[in-house]
Amino acid sequence: MNFDFSDDQQAIKRTAKEMLAERFKLEKVRELAEAGEYHEEAWTEMCELGWAGIFIDDKHGGQGLGLVELAILCEELGYALAPVPFLSNAAAGLALQIAGTEEQRQRWLPGIASGEARGTLGLLRAGEAKLVPDAVGAEVIVLLTGDGAQVVEAANAEIEPLDVIDATRPYAAVRADGGDSLAGEGGDSPYRLATALAAELTGVAQRALEMAVEYARDRKQFGRPIGAYQAVSHRCAQMLLEVEGARSTSYYAAWCGDAEPESLALAGSMAKAYASDAGWRVTASALQVLGGIGFTWEHDLHFFLKRAKVDGVLYGTAEEYRDNVARLAGLSREPATA
Amino acid sequence: MALACAAFVDLTLSPTEQEFRDELRGWLAENHPGEEPKGDDAAFEFRRDWQRRLHQAGYAGLSWPREYGGRGATLIEQAIFGEELTRAKAPPAANVLGLAMGGPVVIAHGSDEQKERYLEPILSAEEIWCQGFSEPDSGSDLASLKTRAVKSNGEWVVSGQKVWTTFAHKAKWCMLVARTDPDVPKHQGLTYFLMDMQQDAVQIRPLRQITGEAEFNELFIEEARVPDENVVGGVGNGWAVAITTLMHERAGLGAGAAASVKIALGQLMELARERGVDGDPLIRQRIGQIYIEAEALRLNSWRGLTQIMKTGVPGPEGSLPKWQWGEVNQAMTELAMDIRGEEAPVRGSEWTYRFLRARANSIEGGTTEILKNIIAERVLGLPKLR
Numbered sequence: 131m132n133f134d135f136s137d138d139q140q141a142i143k144r145t146a147k148e149m150l151a152e153r154f155k156l157e158k159v160r161e162l163a164e165a166g167e168y169h170e171e172a173w174t175e176m177c178e179l180g181w182a183g184i185f186i187d188d189k190h191g192g193q194g195l196g197l198v199e200l201a202i203l204c205e206e207l208g209y210a211l212a213p214v215p216f217l218s219n220a221a222a223g224l225a226l227q228i229a230g231t232e233e234q235r236q237r238w239l240p241g242i243a244s245g246e247a248r249g250t251l252g253l254l255r256a257g258e259a260k261l262v263p264d265a266v267g268a269e270v271i272v273l274l275t276g277d278g279a280q281v282v283e284a285a286n287a288e289i290e291p292l293d294v295i296d297a298t299r300p301y302a303a304v305r306a307d308g309g310d311s312l313a314g315e316g317g318d319s320p321y322r323l324a325t326a327l328a329a330e331l332t333g334v335a336q337r338a339l340e341m342a343v344e345y346a347r348d349r350k351q352f353g354r355p356i357g358a359y360q361a362v363s364h365r366c367a368q369m370l371l372e373v374e375g376a377r378s379t380s381y382y383a384a385w386c387g388d389a390e391p392e393s394l395a396l397a398g399s400m401a402k403a404y405a406s407d408a409g410w411r412v413t414a415s416a417l418q419v420l421g422g423i424g425f426t427w428e429h430d431l432h433f434f435l436k437r438a439k440v441d442g443v444l445y446g447t448a449e450e451y452r453d454n455v456a457r458l459a460g461l462s463r464e465p466a467t468a
Numbered sequence: 469m470a471l472a473c474a475a476f477v478d479l480t481l482s483p484t485e486q487e488f489r490d491e492l493r494g495w496l497a498e499n500h501p502g503e504e505p506k507g508d509d510a511a512f513e514f515r516r517d518w519q520r521r522l523h524q525a526g527y528a529g530l531s532w533p534r535e536y537g538g539r540g541a542t543l544i545e546q547a548i549f550g551e552e553l554t555r556a557k558a559p560p561a562a563n564v565l566g567l568a569m570g571g572p573v574v575i576a577h578g579s580d581e582q583k584e585r586y587l588e589p590i591l592s593a594e595e596i597w598c599q600g601f602s603e604p605d606s607g608s609d610l611a612s613l614k615t616r617a618v619k620s621n622g623e624w625v626v627s628g629q630k631v632w633t634t635f636a637h638k639a640k641w642c643m644l645v646a647r648t649d650p651d652v653p654k655h656q657g658l659t660y661f662l663m664d665m666q667q668d669a670v671q672i673r674p675l676r677q678i679t680g681e682a683e684f685n686e687l688f689i690e691e692a693r694v695p696d697e698n699v700v701g702g703v704g705n706g707w708a709v710a711i712t713t714l715m716h717e718r719a720g721l722g723a724g725a726a727a728s729v730k731i732a733l734g735q736l737m738e739l740a741r742e743r744g745v746d747g748d749p750l751i752r753q754r755i756g757q758i759y760i761e762a763e764a765l766r767l768n769s770w771r772g773l774t775q776i777m778k779t780g781v782p783g784p785e786g787s788l789p790k791w792q793w794g795e796v797n798q799a800m801t802e803l804a805m806d807i808r809g810e811e812a813p814v815r816g817s818e819w820t821y822r823f824l825r826a827r828a829n830s831i832e833g834g835t836t837e838i839l840k841n842i843i844a845e846r847v848l849g850l851p852k853l854r
Contacts, residue, residue, distance in 0.1 A: 131485060131544050132478045133770040134778065343848050358853040360837070363844035370843055371788055378767035379760065385479055400760045452756035453749070459759050461737050462746040 133381070135202070143202045146181075150210035156430045162213040163297040163433055173214040173245060182216065183243025186223055190239035197322055197387030200224075201329035201380055208333025211433055213298050215248055217330060218264040221323040221445070222249025225272040228317035229279060234310060238270050238281070251323065253445060254280075258305050261444060265289045265302035272316070273306060279316035282309030296440040298433055318391060321398030323445060325383040328401035331409035331441050332376040338434050339369045342416035349421075362419055369415050372408040379404050396458040403451035409438035479770065481548075488541075489548050495525055496556045504559050512562060512638055519561035519593040528591045529567050536575055536583060537591050543773045550724035554731065565635060566590035566597035569713045570643055577660070577701035577709045586641070586662070598639035598665065600630040600687060601710065608838050610645075611654045611707060615689065617646035617661065624648075624694040626663065629687065632832075636672045636685035639665045643713060644694075645706050658706030662698040669693070679824045714834070725793045726766040729800070732822075733762055736804055739819070743807055754803050758796060765792045791839045794829035801826040 135143065153172045162169055176182060185200045186192025193199075200220060207216055223242040226235055226249070241247025247269040252259025254273040265271060271287055273280045287306035294301045343366055346357030356362050383397035413435040417424040424431050442448060481489060501518045504511050522528045531546050532538025541549065553560075561567055571590045574582050589595035606613040615628025626646055633642070642663040649657035663670070669692035674682035701709040737755060740746045769789045801823040805812040808819060830836040844850045 131481055131770065131774070133767070133774040343850065346850055354853070355851050357844070357848075357850035360841070360844075360853070363848075363850045364837070364840045366848055366850060367840035367843040370848060371792065374768055374788055375761070375764035375792075378764055378771055381771075382479070382763075382767050389479070400763055403756065404760050404764060449753060452760070453752050454756075455759055456752040456756040459733075459737070459756070461752060461755055462741060 139198060139202060142199055146203055146206040150206055150212055154210040154212050159211050159213060160430060168213050168215065176214060177245030182219055182245045186227055186239050186243045190235055191243035197325060198384040200326055201384035204326045204329040205333040208330035209337050211298050211437060215264040217326060218250035219248040220326055221251035222270060222272045224322045225251055225279060225312060225316045225319040228319040229312040229314060234281060241269060252304050258303055260303050262302050262304045263299050265304050266291060266300060271304060274316050274320060277315060279312035280309035281312055282306045294440060296436040298437055318394050321394045322387050324398040324402035325380060325387060327441055327445055328380040328405035331405035331438060332380050334434050334438050335373045335376060335409050335412040338413040338416040338431060339373050341431055342366055342369065342419040345420050365415055365419060369412045372412050376405040376408040399451040399454040403448045403455060406442040406448035410442050413438040485544055488545050489552060492552050496552060496558060500556060500558060515559050515562035516593045518559055519563055522561055523591050528561060529571055532571055532575060536587050543777055547773060551727040554724040554727035563590055563593045563596050565599055569716045570597040572716045573709060573713050576712050595640040596635055596638045597641050597643060598633050598635045600633060600642045600644035602632045603629055604631050608835055613645060613647060615646040617648050617659060623696060626689055626692045626694055628689050631686050633685045633687050634683060636687060645710050648703055655707045656704060659703050660700045660706040660709035661694045662700060663692060663694050667692055679821055726769055729762045729796055732800055733759060736800055739804060739807055745807055758799050761796050765789055765796055790833060791836055794836060797826045797829050
């Protein structure tokens with residue numbers, strides 16, 4: 131029993147952390163967010179490092195690694211709040227890798243792995259995918275419905291950019307007819323991308339926790355650091371509990387994806403449900419610790435807060451995943467209709 | 469104990485660990501003692517007999533080094549042991565405090581003579597141990613305790629009061645922390661003694677709790693005698709020795725806790741189905757959340773164990789399980805009461821008992837408030853107020 135990363139995985143994590151810390155100091159994240167831009171150079175660099183294709187077969191231009199390695203990168207990217215189209219591209223890649231025909235894979239995966247023809251993914255409900263990250267500029271869009279999955283060329287889709295509170299990533303509503311089918315409901319890829327998203331949320335929450343703790347140590351009122359007061363320190367302890375819970379459930383789901391796929395549906399649902407709540411609660415709690423300054427545009431926390439809120443509903447809400455947990459845990463089959 | 473770095477994350481058991489588990493399961497299947505009899509004394513003798521059987525098979529004092537009668541079991545094996553016993557619905561050993569705390573403390577801090585004298589009777593359940601730490605005025609602030617030990621004619625004379633003492637009426641030895649020097653800072657003036665409970669100077673009074681029965685006792689100690697050889701770890705070292713005890717207490721809770729939560733959760737889901745509320749969206753959300761938190765508890769524990777085995781130092785996730793367990797248990801028992809509605813407050817149901825008993829989970833073995841302080845100070849590095 132070894133619930134920790136291997137040496138190689140630790141190396142990936144370390145490299146990612148260092149590279150992102152260098153490239154994405156918070157001033158840079160803010161600059162890009164306020165301009166509504168992505169960091170194209172950093173994206174190219176990441177793709178050259180093999181990040182975009184980390185879980186993709188090497189015959190399609192990827193690194194041939196797994197969901198654990200993808201989750202490691204997602205967590206670091208969330209921590210840095212890096213403005214790059216990584217998660218959306220990975221989501222499309224996961225669906226195509228798992229459920230695409232060989233022809234579909236050959237057509238789309240190399241571009242996703244190299245980042246030169248990136249993809250994205252949306253959940254289609256009543257003919258529309260309401261919240262699709264990075265749709266503008268994508269070549270290919272995977273649309274998951276309740277009982278199927280389609281892959282459409284972006285050129286054939288109706289893409290309506292949205293004005294969303296998360297300035298670090300562009301979102302759009304997407305409508306499309308037809309397209310090619312993917313096998314089944316996209317296989318178990320919905321749970322893989324749920325896991326990747328849970329890992330991203332873990333990174334976002336971790337950053338907020340660190341901001342809160344640093345502030346609680348430095349900010350003095352009534353002659354002492356505010357972190358000495360239990361109302362504040364206990365709030366921070368609660369934040370740690372939730373970050374670690376998000377981390378443990380994400381890592382477990384990632385492991386299931388690679389080693390015990392029959393457990394992935396339950397594990398991925400748990401991770402996304404827990405991380406959705408934790409992401410919001412921890413960032414909101416951090417805002418409370420920061421007090422007035424946490425409410426300013428000038429402080430960076432709100433970028434994390436808003437990303438957490440959007441990620442919480444992206445690709446399914448906490449409530450939906452929690453109900454799935456109840457079902458998969460054996461409670462009973464379906465919720466009662468109202 | 470360093471672990472060679474595995475090639476990859478691995479949440480399955482290693483061949484050695486699997487062998488340990490399979491052997492244990494087989495033994496439990498053949499040696500399960502059956503249902504525990506009712507009645508305090510009968511139940512206790514039943515558990516004592518069970519412990520003797522465990523000891524013969526080499527399962528008592530699992531974590532102790534082999535040279536002291538244990539198996540030198542790894543943390544993973546200890547966790548497996550806790551899980552398997554819970555799963556098999558086997559009773560606990562009679563001498564839980566001696567096995568989990570008393571023995572490890574004597575091994576860590578005791579003299580060779582003390583190890584020779586005390587360890588075997590713990591394992592065989594011949595001598596039962598209890599804990600004399602908390603006092604009416606000293607709970608979370610344990611170091612403020614007032615029970616006094618004075619040296620007189622080569623032995624120690626002890627007077628004071630202890631509270632929350634489990635097994636006092638069955639115990640031979642009490643792990644007693646008393647003040648031997650009132651003139652130095654409070655943490656420095658304490659000494660750890662092994663006090664003979666079978667003397668008239670030690671009066672035991674049962675402490676009735678909200679569930680109705682008396683798991684705990686109060687001790688009224690009036691000039692009890694403790695020989696000098698019964699000092700453990702040296703005079704004035706009581707705080708360090710007490711900390712060892714408390715660390716083992718918290719670690720001991722971890723082992724079977726996640727497993728028993730899982731079993732109770734299964735029962736809760738069965739209850740929901742029986743009452744026809746398993747389709748109710750609100751109930752599904754609450755059960756789903758409890759399930760997730762119970763899993764997070766289990767996974768945090770495994771991550772924590774991995775860290776300790778690799779580095780000897782627990783990571784932040786290691787300080788969370790006891791706190792989380794209390795919250796999950798309370799949430800579960802509260803939900804069960806909500807599902808049962810008007811029949812919930814009627815005495816006689818296991819759920820009603822558990823609901824009341826769970827109120828202590830956030831207090832015993834370290835209050836949630838103290839655990840949060842520990843996390844804030846030692847894990848997050850926030851400053852102390854006091």
